[in-house]
Every structure is written in C-alpha cells, then in structure tokens.
Amino acid sequence: xxxxxxxxxxxxxxxxxxxxxxxxxxxxxxxxxxxxxxxxxxxxxxxxxxxxxxxxxxxxxxxxxxxxxxxxxxxxxxxxxxxxxxxxxxxxxxxxxxxxxxxxxxxxxxxxxxxxxxxxxxxxxxxxxxxxxxxxxx
Amino acid sequence: xxxxxxxxxxxxxxxxxxxxxxxxxxxxxxxxxxxxxxxxxxxxxxxxxxxxxxxxxxxxxxxxxxxxxxxxxxxxxxxxxxxxxxxxxxxxxxxxxxxxxxxxxxxxxxxxxxxxxxxxxxxxxxxxxxxxxxxxxx
DNA sequence: CTTTGTGCAAATTCTTTGCACCAAA
DNA sequence: TTTGGTGCAAAGAATTTGCACAAAG
Numbered sequence: 068x069x070x071x072x073x074x075x076x077x078x079x080x081x082x083x084x085x086x087x088x089x090x091x092x093x094x095x096x097x098x099x100x101x102x103x104x105x106x107x108x109x110x111x112x113x114x115x116x117x118x119x120x121x122x123x124x125x126x127x128x129x130x131x132x133x134x135x136x137x138x139x140x141x142x143x144x145x146x147x148x149x150x151x152x153x154x155x156x157x158x159x160x161x162x163x164x165x166x167x168x169x170x171x172x173x174x175x176x177x178x179x180x181x182x183x184x185x186x187x188x189x190x191x192x193x194x195x196x197x198x199x200x201x202x203x204x205x
Numbered sequence: 206x207x208x209x210x211x212x213x214x215x216x217x218x219x220x221x222x223x224x225x226x227x228x229x230x231x232x233x234x235x236x237x238x239x240x241x242x243x244x245x246x247x248x249x250x251x252x253x254x255x256x257x258x259x260x261x262x263x264x265x266x267x268x269x270x271x272x273x274x275x276x277x278x279x280x281x282x283x284x285x286x287x288x289x290x291x292x293x294x295x296x297x298x299x300x301x302x303x304x305x306x307x308x309x310x311x312x313x314x315x316x317x318x319x320x321x322x323x324x325x326x327x328x329x330x331x332x333x334x335x336x337x338x339x340x341x342x343x
Numbered sequence: 344c345t346t347t348g349t350g351c352a353a354a355t356t357c358t359t360t361g362c363a364c365c366a367a368a
Numbered sequence: 369t370t371t372g373g374t375g376c377a378a379a380g381a382a383t384t385t386g387c388a389c390a391a392a393g
Contacts, residue, residue: 141280172319179331256350
C-alpha cells in the first residue's frame, strides 16, 4: 500500500499536476487488484469526489498511459481496461467469470521470439485466455 | 498458396456453407500477408464480388473467428484486425509505419509464465510494439 | 418450400472533441 | 492574470441488430 503523498510525488515527477481528480484516479488504478475500465473508475469515484465526469476519467487515464504510469489492456476486444502495475507481467482472462489475473514471468518475452534482430521492442503484452481454477471446479 | 477448392473444403469441414462471399473473404484473409481490418477486406473485395456489404464482412469474420479458422488481433486498441494464420506466433506492431509483423516462437508462451497450475489456457497472444528495422534506419 | 445468407438502414456503444467555466500557480 | 483542468453536451467512429429480400438445398 502506497501513501497518497507518494503517489502525488510520482505524478509531479512525471510532470503531471496532481489535481484532486487525478490523484484519486491514480490511487484507484494503482491500488486496485482488479483491472478497472474507465466506467468502473468513474462509478467508484464519483461519490467520493462529489464531482467527476467520465470525460475527465478518460482524459486522465490517457494522460497516465502516455506518461507510462499505467498500462492499457486490450486482452478482450469488447472493453479496454487499465493496470496500475507497470512491471512486466502476463495477463490471463477467464472466459467463464471474466476475471483478469496477473502472472509473473520466468524470463523476458523476447527470449522466446525468433528473429527479432533489428526490431526495437518498447512494449510487450502476453495475453492468455481460458478457464481459471475457480471456474473449472464448478 | 492454397487453392480455392481446398479453402472451400476447409469451410465445409468447419460446418460453414461456402457462399461466394464467405469463400472470397476466407481466401483474402488466409492469403493476405498483411493483417486486414474488416474495412480493408470490404474495400478489397467489393469490386471483385460486385455486391458485398460491410455487415456481411463483419458477420463472416465473426463466424470464422468463432469457428477457429482465423484469429482476431487487438494489438492496437484503435482497430481490430484479422490473421488467417492460426499457428501460434507473436505479433509486432511498428509504432512508426503501423505494419504488423509475424514472428515464430522458440518455445511455448506458457513456459515463461510463473504459477499457471490449475489454469486451463485455450488461447494466447504475444503482442510486441516498437520500431521496425525499416523505420529505425530513417 | 424451407432454411440460411445477404445487405440496407438504424441503433448502440465507447470514446473523443469543442467549448465555457473554474481553479490553481 | 494566465495557464491549465474539469465537465457538459455533441460529435465521431466502429460494430451490431432488425428486418426484408434473395439464394441455395
């Protein structure tokens, strides 16, 4: 659990002014163990903040993604969601319950790819889909 | 290069009636070394077929994806595209020219993921982004 | 003839944009 | 007092749906 003050510092270091809305959104995405969509962030914070618009959520999430503070996931083509953990890791989407799980990697993605010489890789995502243990028990 | 007759057979084996439109769309996606969007497929085939609607392209591509004949890629969140090659391989999107490259894998995706026990993986995608050799020379 | 496919137009959904107002440095 | 942020309403883009007609078995 990171403090609000630390998150605020992180925004400032990234050149982003820490408005109330931005800090709340940043905190929410960072602390969330789920992978919220813009809509979910909006619903979760609108009461807490009193005033919040979906536009601001979209603007802010885009700002954070561009600054490299969070990641956008497109593991499912029907929705975009966000991950506050930028450390390299894989994602698993359960086709049954819809939950997205995080997994650590034993080695770098590019190690398993043949013939990448000359290609400069700046970003990588490994998306897995299937059925999670909870759902396969049922 | 696979013949039309073979592609037709493949559709029938998958339980899909090989209408003129479906066969043309299947052939196009299979033979294409690009990774066309629905729009691109539509533009490419509308003249050849005389009559074709974007709706049919969407319907048909969805039909093929559900049947496991082709794959949908969401490597870029701004467009969906399709890959006729269902053999496991990685994709690289050049952020400069927009081209998507295919890469073979040295080993299976799941080999590099930690703690997948109990998870049944039915589908996997490795998406890489960066700059391709052609663009980095410029 | 009976089922299935096609394609138009309209609806839907998600996201972005324009713009006026507000807040902070 | 100037720059930047927020949020409403409207626009935009991609995809899906409803339905009538066409085609194939």
